[in-house]
Amino acid sequence: MIAQNAPVKISGKVIEGTSQQALEYATVKLLHAQNDQLITGTTTAADGTFTLETEAADYYLEIGFIGFMAKTIKDFKITNGSVELGNIALSEDTETLDEVVVQGEKSQTVFKLDKRVFNVGQDLSSTGASALEVLNNVPSVTVNIEGQIRLRGSAGVQILIDGKPSVLTSEQGNALGTLTADMIESIEVITNPSAKYEASGTSGIINIILKKEEKRGLNGSVTLNTGVPNNHSLGFSVNNRTEKFNLFSQLGVGHRTFPEQYKNINRNLADSTTINSGGESEKNETFFNVILGTDYHINPQNVLSLTGSFAYELETEYSDTDFSALDRSNTLTSQWNRNEVTEATNPKYQYELQYKKNFERHEDQMLLFSAIGSFFGKDQSSEFENTPLSGEEALSGRQLTQNNFQQGEYTFKLDYTHPFSDRITLETGAQYLITDVSNDYAISNWADVRWVEIPELTNVFDYNQKVLGVYGTGAFEGDKFGVKLGLRLENTDLSTLLVDGNQANNQNFTNLFPTVHTSYKVLDNFSMQAGYSRRISRPRLFDLNPFFNIRNNFAISTGNPELMPEYTDSYEVNGIFDQWPVSLNAAVYYRYTTDVVEEVATFEDNISITMPVNVGTNQATGVEFNAKYDPTNWWSLNGDFNYNYFQREGTFETTEFDFKANQWSARMTTKFKLPASIDLEMTGNYQSAYQTFQSKVSGYLFADLGVRKKIMKGKTIVNLSVRDVFASRIFESETIQPSFYLYDYRLRGRFVTVGISYGFGKGEAMEFSGQKRF
Known part of the structure; x- marks a missing residue:
């Protein structure tokens, strides 16, 4: 004193x-x-x-x-x-x-020079949550009902795990869902990445950091969940660390049900005929996943790590859809029912060897090498049966889709950091990424006694992409001023092949990606940051794959093997104020994107076919605010707001289009520390309506609730979460074109989960339990 x-x-x-x-x-x-x-x-x-x-x-x-x-x-x-x-x-x-007396908890969001770190442990509503649902609670990030991830309202996000590409981030089959919330330590949001990172992702990078226990001795926890609709899982985590070895493992098993209600309208404006459809579906998943790994501390300067993970899913999916056809006078002419039964198995595995060398010369001098191999497969069959209900034109008959998908990915990465002093640092490195995919798909009609394939809807799609990147960055960090300059060179060699017909698309291109980051400490509690980066968004595999999805055979989606990459120049200025109990972050940003990829619908015979196409350019100017306020030691508030105004220009099928529009989103989270070691969290989210090239997507408002109770002095934690409390998170879009009108509506509904976690050894009970995915 x-x-x-x-x-x-x-x-x-x-x-x-x-x-x-x-x-x-x-x-x-x-x-x-x-x-x-x-x-x-x-x-x-x-x-x-x-x-x-x-x-x-x-x-x-x-x-x-x-x-x-x-x-x-x-x-x-x-x-x-x-x-x-x-x-x-x-x-x-x-x-x-x-x-153990816990003196403090991690703040939910931490701001750094070129990224924001979201610490998952504070998110009570993550009880029973998947990685996708955790992402939906991260500032600047939104995840729609289909699992598409957007950053500041834009797609083209690069998802990394522990700073490296992973097959688990593939959009095929929502593979990211094998990560449960209890596996995640934090999530880094990087809106303007430095040249050290792969240049993929025009809107930025989201890096998911997995937990790895660092406490000495034996630590672990057991987690049990149950919920409505079916949401049952058991998770087990154990770690044993000695002076030389760190052994860790995570195991999860469970069963999930994901119901959905939907409605579609296809209207031909040329002859005023309409096809209406609507119904319910249910996806059931039984899953198993395991992660095993070890760190071997050869000596204080050298660490060798080996990690492996395996996940396996059994899927069954059912849908029951009623169709009706109306003539130009809006009179019902026919009705039929379309029933679906889908079965699929999804194996996934990944292994990584990593070597890290530290140097006695300086604590930040480091050499890091990693080699990663991974595989994701999906063997799926779907049988559809049309049953006439009324009218002569009612559809009848059976269809079968078969899809055998296999993806292998191999990443080799080398990074070296050399501090010349405490103020000047050089980073350099290289990465080689190989992605190899084969998708054998077929669509068949039932002809009396056997299935007959439809040749134009049956093929084998092969995809091979190799990306070689090398980079260098130099940074100076003074007491008040800092600057980081970087340059990355990437060569992309991409080839796709439709085996039947020998339709090949080969692309080979080399690009330079410069980056600039600066910071200035105006006051001890107020800093300014500015950054520039050039980014690329290579066509996603899902967008290239020409497989036809025919669940609704009047609203078909498919990929486009001839897509070209998007390029974005991104500029950003940030101000960060931190004075206990308030922290504020405000940003102004501008992005210019060429060869923008849009979902474009064409219409013929009352059938809409949606396909991604390169359409024009986009200029987006936005502002973003993030704030945290702790008025007392038992109450905290977190708020996020993002607004951007965009201008689109381009041409599609010889028709020029230009339009201006805007979109915004807001999130408010309040947390209370109640008596008897009870924590309460409530989150409200709003996503505004926004316009695309052809469509308008409606806005929605939804709320999440989480409650946590610690017992046995923290050894055991009981959680309750209610996601989408009012069942108001609805996807709704309208497409109004001169010759046709389309309407799409989908609702997942409310999810309630109760979980209990017990920690043993020196470990702690997990702050939430694990669900596979949304």
Whole structure:
């Protein structure tokens, strides 16, 4: 305790007592000596450092981190208005969780120079959630009912896992769903990536960081979920770390049901005839996944890691759709029912070998090499039966679709970081990514006694892409000013082949991708950042694959093997203000994109066929606000708002189109710490309507609710989550063109999940439980 009237700046570095490694996100609180009330606080940076400033007279410092014993500092030596505490070592708590006192929790969102880090552990409504649902709670990110991920309202997002590409992020079959919320440590949102990252993703990068326990000894947890509709799972996580080895594993099994209601309208404006359809579907999934891995600490400077994961899904899907045909006077002419039974198996596996070398010369000097192999398969068959109900033109008969999809992906990555000093750092490296796919698909009609394939809807689609990238970045970081310059070169060799007919599409191109990032510390609690990057969005496999989806054979979707990549120049300026208990981030951004990919519908014989096509250019100008306010130690508020105005220009089938439109989204989350160790979280989300090349997509408002109760002094946690409380998250779109009108409506409904998690050893109970996917 001290007595001091002049402002005092307090700084230090928090480290782990045993390993002397920096502790990121440690909680630092400055408290009144007389009444223990909070004066100000912060969390430590990636290098363990922190800085506080106060004009208070009597105070003391309290530093805590989960799994470590808290430390209190009351004696300070002031020199020229500053207190330099140096290294502050925290000792690991050797007792069980019954005696652990948690001094603080990670803040939900942490802002860094070129990214924002969203810490999943604070998201109570993630009970029973999948990775896709967790992403939908991340600032700037939205996930629609189909699982499409958008960043600041734009598609073209590159999804990474632990900083590397993964087959689990493939859009085929929502493979990302094999990641459950309890596996995720944090999610990084990078709207203007540096040249170190692969240039894919015109709107930016989302990097999912998986948990890896670092505490010594045996740690683990068991998680059990149940919910409505069917949402039952069991998860098991165990870790054992010694001085040389870190062994870790995660296991999950479960069963899920995903119901959906839908409605479609196809109207031919030329002859005023209409096809209406509507019904219900149900997808059932039984899944199993396991992750096994080990880190071998050869010595303090060298670590070798080997990780493997395997997931297997059994899918059954049913849909029951009623169709009706109306003539130009809106009179019913025929009715029929279309019934679907789908069965599929989806194996997925991935393995990674990683070598990391640190150097005694400097703690940030590092060499990192990784080799990753992965596989994703889908063997699916769907049988459809049309049953006439009335009218001579009612459809009848049976159809069969068969789809055997196999994707292999191999990534080789080398990164080297060389600090010339504490202020100047050079990074360089290379990556080689190989993606090899084969999709054997067929559509058949039932002809009396056997299935007869339809030649024009049956083929084998082969896809091979190789991307070689090399990069270099140089950074200077002073006390107030920092700058990071980078350049990345990528060569893309892409080939697709439709085997029947020998239709080949080969592309080979080389691009340069410059990046610039700057920062300026105006005040201790206020900084400005600016950045520029050039990005590419290569055609997604799903967009290239010409397989026809015929669940509704009057509203068919297919891919386009001749798609070209999008290119985007992205500019951004940020202001960050952080003064306990308020933190604010405001950004202004501009993106210019060429060869924009749009879903384009064509119409013939009352059948719409939707296909992605390169259509024109897009200019988007936007503003974004993120705020966090902690009015008391038991109540916090988080808010996010994003608005962008865009201008489209282009030509489709010799017809020029230009239009201007806007879209915006908002999210508000409030959290309460209630008596009896109960936490309550409520989140409201709004997505505005927006316009596309041909269509208008309606807006929607929905809410999530989460409750958490800690018992047995934190060893056991009980969770309740209600996602889409009012069943108001609806996808609805209208396409109005001169010759046709299309309407699409889909609703998933409310999901309620209860979970319980028990932690043993030195580990803690998980803050939420795991669901496979939406």
